[in-house]
Amino acid sequence: MNTERQPDQIDVARLAGVSVGSVSTAINRPDLVSEAMRRRVQAAIDELGYVPNRSAATLRRGGASRVLGLIIPEVTNAFYAAIADAVVDAADQHNYAVSLCVTHEDPARERRHFELLAQQRAAGALVVPINPEAERLAMLRSIGTHIVLVDRLIDTAQGCSVAVDDVHGGRLAVEHLLSTPGTGVTLINSHHSITQCRDRYEGSLAALRDAGRAEGELVEIIVDEMTVEAGIAAAEQIIASGAPRRIFCINDQLATGVLEGLSRHGVSAPRDARVIGYGDLGLDGRHALSTIGQPKQSMGLDAVELLLDELDDGSHHVHSAKVIAPQLIARESTASIGSR
Secondary structure (H helix, E strand, O other), X not given: OOOOOOOXXXXXXXXXXXXXXXXXXXXXXXXXXXXXXXHHHHHHHHHHOOOOHHXXXXXXXXXXXXXXXXXXXXOOOHHHHHHXXXXXXXXXXXXXXXXXXXXXXXXXXXXXXXXXXXXXXXXXXXXXXXXXXXXXXXXXXXXXXXXXXXXXOOOOOOOEEEEEOHHHHXXXXXXXXXXXXOOOEEEEEOOOOOHHHHHHHHHHHHXXXXXXXOHXXXXXXXOOOOOHHHHHHHHHHHHHHXXXXXXXXXXXHHHHHHHHHHHOOXXXXXXXXXXXXXXXXXXXXXXXXXXXXXXXXXXXXXXXXXXXXXXXXXXXXXXXXXXXXXXXXXXXXXXXXXXX
């Protein structure tokens, strides 16, 4: 257990070089202090990770409302939009409203969302966290709300979570490609510091090993952003390097870009290449993209159920981690036509 003392207003005052009273006023009555003072106090709060006590106090005074928070990195991503839709439906069935919060991968904004949810006496929050490390989760919980992680698995000692088995998903994708004509597999991936990217890579290697193939048959192309534009650029690398044209893209956006990039060179799927994505987001109607389906509806429903169970059970609640199996959805883009 992390017993390190949490920073308080004295620490903030010391770092900001102001009085404790000034810190309290800047937090509770910011209209009574100068802009320079507010900026200085806020900078110290951000550096220390201090959580103003007013948020937790609000919960203790008033009890919880019929509001659930949903905190996601972005709202325009079809994957998160589908989860949000499922969460809203499930919450409505239990007579809860949903407050949507978008972080844009900004830790300070993420913390402010938690503070606002606590001030609104939200019953709990469903969170796709920027950083699921135990220390950060403990800090967010200290604000005063129950948390269930979505699309991230954590140790049950830290709380409840629900996610797709991405190792299995990577295995399914490469197993499918190996069943089509060709040699080797190209994986269009992002950095392994991202849990899902690492897990799908490990699943890809497992599929090769299970098939008696050498791990060296997997050619990995790393992209900084998992977008259509990055997929187009990756297709250029495949054409230029002669990488295998049995291609597993870590998400559907990349796969859509790869198909577009290949087509610019007269390479089409499934005649000249086979391409599979991940997510089943319905982004590309022209190529009937094969993909690994993530049960987004189930993920949202299960997350709400876990949170409501925690609220109902109170101190008797036992945390759990729900792992959902993905499924192969084979379409035209990996049909066994032609070879390479």
